[in-house]
Amino acid sequence: MTSATRPLLLSNVRLPTGEAVSVSIANGHIEALGPNLTPPPGAATEDGGGALLLPGFVEGHTHLDKTHWGRAWYRNEVGPNLVDRIENERAWRKTSAHDAGVQSLALARAFVAAGTTRLRTHVDIDTDAGLRYLEGVLETRHALRDVLDMQIVAFPQSGMLVRPGTQEWLERALAAGADVLGALDPALIDGDPVASLDATFAQAVRHGKPIDIHLHEPGEVGAFTLKLLLDRVEATGMQGRVVVSHAFCLGALPQPEPLLERLARLDVALLTSAPPSRPVPPLKRCRELGVTIFGGNDGIRDTWTPYGTPDMLERAMLIGMRYDLRRDDELAMAFDCVSTAAARGCGFADYGLHAGARADLVLVEAETVAHAVVARPPRKLVVAGGRIVARDGALVGALISAT
Known part of the structure; x- marks a missing residue:
């Protein structure tokens, strides 16, 4: 900027x-x-x-490249599973006139008009699209460079190990201008959490990039993956450079305290969109223990969801509603999730x-x-x-x- x-x-x-x-x-x-x-x-x-x-507000997790913002209504008839949504989106993108550059610019401009000045967006990198979506979002970042500080996460939405060749495309994405290396469900999507996390951390260390991993895995499966991830943070010295997005498992475990304490000790941040239909990490306990937990919209008006607006005050309100925050000091906590905590979690300086x-x-x-x-x-x-x-x-x- x-x-x-x-x-x-x-x-x-x-x-x-x-x-x-x-x-x-x-x-x-x-x-x-x-x-x-x-x-x-x-x-x-x-x-x-x-x-x-x-x-200025901070959007800690969105997907600018996927949005239909400003376009005709998308009729959503996708199946209920994560894989259904992934496959539906890939097929739709192949056959539609969706342009990641045009659409990301439309949504990013709407974010700016509503007060967002820092933003982290995940952009799909896969063997079908290559860098096409990244190139569109890079154009948006350049167009708004004077008013919006944008971080781009190279995100393997379709999985990494399960789709040979994806790692090579991620390499190219980081070389082309992506700021952060993404990852997705090492156990349930890639099928091998040890190999998947080893590959992700090796690539991040090699390029000197932070990591932001989508972890949708539930309960004990998610907890197992999270323990493996924290082992690698400690082994590679990546404290303060890793975000775990969603982390639904932390809202489902009867005893999440040991994991929360370790997250705090290793300075691993958590991102929540505070969805009403899934378990969520315990916001107040995270803050008490010193875990950075911040907020984001996730997708906005795309093939995954018809919901969302580029208004971080609305997201703060939804965080407040999901966590039953009613007192004024608690609502200030919700705002912190889309301001100071989000800047800290994403590494935005001078905020x-x-x-x-x-x-x-x-x-x-x-x-x-x-x-x-x-x-x-x-x-x-x-x-x-x-x-x-x-x-x-x-x-x-x-x-x-x-x-």
């Missing part, structure tokens, strides 16, 4: 603590926060009207509301963070990298027609 070209003073806003401040922004970063700041020379000025100031942080800011008409999560008001103003990119939920300037 490049720096903004003109300083900006954002006045008359309220921090989540309730303090009324101004924000001085230069070179794309926050220079100062405090009452009655003087505008820097040549600065643009913006009166926040007493609105609540939030840091937050403090001097030196990158100037990614969102203004909303809300009394508190809890109020913002529940009411999900229109985004009054979105600032990304120090420049105003959206007003009242709509993109502004060159972003209106960006392609």
Whole structure:
């Protein structure tokens, strides 16, 4: 992301603590926060009207390359199993006019308009598509490089060992610009958790890339895979560089505590979309033990699911509902899952509301963070990298027609 070209003073806003401040922004970063700041020379000025100031939102897990956002309704008649969904999607992509570049750009722009300034997306890499979907999403990342900090995960959606040749395509994806190595259900999809995890960790270490693994495996099977994964984190020194997405097994085990304690000790983060139909990792206990747990939408309007919107306040609300978070401090915890915790889990640097942080800011008409999560008001103003990119939920300037 490049720096903004003109300083900006954002006045008359309220921090989540309730303090009324101004924000001085230069070179794309926050220079100062405090009452009655003087505008820097040549600065643009913006009166926040007493609105609540939030840091730019973080989408920790989505699939931009799959979405139908903005297209005609997709009639979903897929079978109930994971393999059904994988096969259905592969077949549909072969026969439809779906364009990962066009569709990822449409959804990414909608994310920005709703206040997301950092985003991690998984992109399918397989022996049918090669790098086609990755190339489309790389184009989107380039088009929005000044306003959206995007990490791309090279994701073997159809499995790795079970589809010979996939490892070689993953190598090419990492060389082409993917930031993170993905993986999927080493036991139930690849059929050999030891060999699958060994291959994934060897590849990640060789390329110096972090790992983000989809772990849908339930109960004891998932726990077994997770133990193997943690063994490899410890053996390879990849503490702080691994995310386990979904981790449904942790919500089904009668005694998850030993695994949670080990996750904390090895600094392995967890991602949850807080689905209503599956077990979920215990949010409060994770936080008590020091496990980074954060949120994401997963797929949005694709062949897998008709649900989802690119609004991280809505995702925070859904996290709150799934975990029965009702108190204001608990709803602030839900917001943390799509802000500070997500930035930490994904490794996005210079994040937050403090001097030196990158100037990614969102203004909303809300009394508190809890109020913002529940009411999900229109985004009054979105600032990304120090420049105003959206007003009242709509993109502004060159972003209106960006392609």
